[in-house]
Amino acid sequence: MRDYFPAARGVFDDLDAADTLELLGKAPTPAQAAKLTTGQISAALKRAHRKKNVTARAKTILGALGKQHLGQPDEVSVAYAASITALIAV
Template identity: 55%
Template sequence: MEAFDDLSAPEALELLARAPDPAAAARLTLRQISAALKRAGRYKVAERAERIQRALRGQQLTQPPVVADAYASAVAAQAAILAVLN
């Protein structure tokens, strides 16, 4: 995924759990993204948060709402599982 270098990283899992679909991800604020990065102990928080937000708000292929909702449910569940395993 363009927004994250490592989908199993704590900040990626937190943000995927919070915003599992493209519409919700695009609504994440810099403050929310920065907070997740800080909790994960990352450096260059402002720079990384802006890069992540740009990627999440960039043009993406879309699916019908029912398909997007199904994928969002799957992403949220998988993010929760990975967070527990990490």
């Protein structure tokens, strides 16, 4: 995660928390995450059973994920995303 998706590491305190996994499952690449809306993030947080501060947390996540970050070439991001998606499925 540090190498290909630094924004996720910065916004999620616990990378194996239910809300983190829900969002990474929905948008496993930085490019996909940058396209998420507040509504999509809020819905993912609710699916992960977050009940408090959903809108505020969604806005915080959106702000962090929408920023430009140094990243990897698309091919590398896609490969990392496939690994993350597989790990979440297990």
